[in-house]
Amino acid sequence: MTKSEKGSDSKISGTRSDLGRRAALRRQQLGLTREEVASRAAASPGYLQYVEESAADPNIGFMLRLAGALETTVAELAGGTMELPAGFGKAAAHPEVLVLSPAECRERLSTHGVGRVAVTVDDAPAVFPVNYTVSDELIAYRTAPEAGPAAAAGQDVALEVDHIDDAFSQGWSVLVAGHAHVVTDPYEARRLEERAHTGPWVGDGRHQWIAIHPNRITGRRIRVMGAHASSQARQR
Numbered sequence: 001m002t003k004s005e006k007g008s009d010s011k012i013s014g015t016r017s018d019l020g021r022r023a024a025l026r027r028q029q030l031g032l033t034r035e036e037v038a039s040r041a042a043a044s045p046g047y048l049q050y051v052e053e054s055a056a057d058p059n060i061g062f063m064l065r066l067a068g069a070l071e072t073t074v075a076e077l078a079g080g081t082m083e084l085p086a087g088f089g090k091a092a093a094h095p096e097v098l099v100l101s102p103a104e105c106r107e108r109l110s111t112h113g114v115g116r117v118a119v120t121v122d123d124a125p126a127v128f129p130v131n132y133t134v135s136d137e138l139i140a141y142r143t144a145p146e147a148g149p150a151a152a153a154g155q156d157v158a159l160e161v162d163h164i165d166d167a168f169s170q171g172w173s174v175l176v177a178g179h180a181h182v183v184t185d186p187y188e189a190r191r192l193e194e195r196a197h198t199g200p201w202v203g204d205g206r207h208q209w210i211a212i213h214p215n216r217i218t219g220r221r222i223r224v225m226g227a228h229a230s231s232q233a234r235q236r
Helices: 018-030 034-040 045-053 060-069 074-078 102-109 148-152 186-195 229-235
Strands: 095-099 113-121 124-135 138-143 156-165 170-182 208-224
Touching: 018 045, 018 074, 034 045, 034 060, 045 060, 060 074, 102 156, 102 170, 102 208, 113 138, 113 148, 124 148, 124 156, 124 186, 138 148, 148 208, 186 208
Parallel strands: none
Antiparallel strands: 095 208, 113 124, 113 156, 124 138, 138 208, 156 170, 170 208
């Protein structure tokens, strides 16, 4: 531990860096406390709090230890891969492809997040990212009536949700196929609003709910034998 790491407990400011946000989010994804990560990274909890909550500039030694503690890479923590598509890491030596059961597919869908809906627009195929919500049997998202994702209404569509772990070259993908419709019932729309985990990332003005009734849900998982146990647990 460096001198700067030891003495930073009392220097916490209100200016949070992108590094701090990424480190805190990754820690929460792993279900770890600040004390647990600090122990793994051979640092004090106070210094880790400083990194997460302030505009810290840690040295490369601490960054390597922190990346290891958070089961990721320095590039991921520093935002160096932000403009790259997921899956930029190298393929693992011995990957195993597993078919997900319907229950496992639904379990992953229920985590919510961003999916991609495939529709036909002006007689041509198109794919749009959407913030989706799961409500009972429905998978739904908000859009504007004139936006591309609204073209799904009245059509048979596909929606894909996936997770890629570049650090371990593993992940999963779930594909939902079904008929989509515009939600016109006020009660159903209100229920979807209440269950939504976030608003559309593209901003306000998107209040039309499109719901998909799945008639087929399939999924696959790429597992790497020997990957860290906690990372495997997140993929089950």
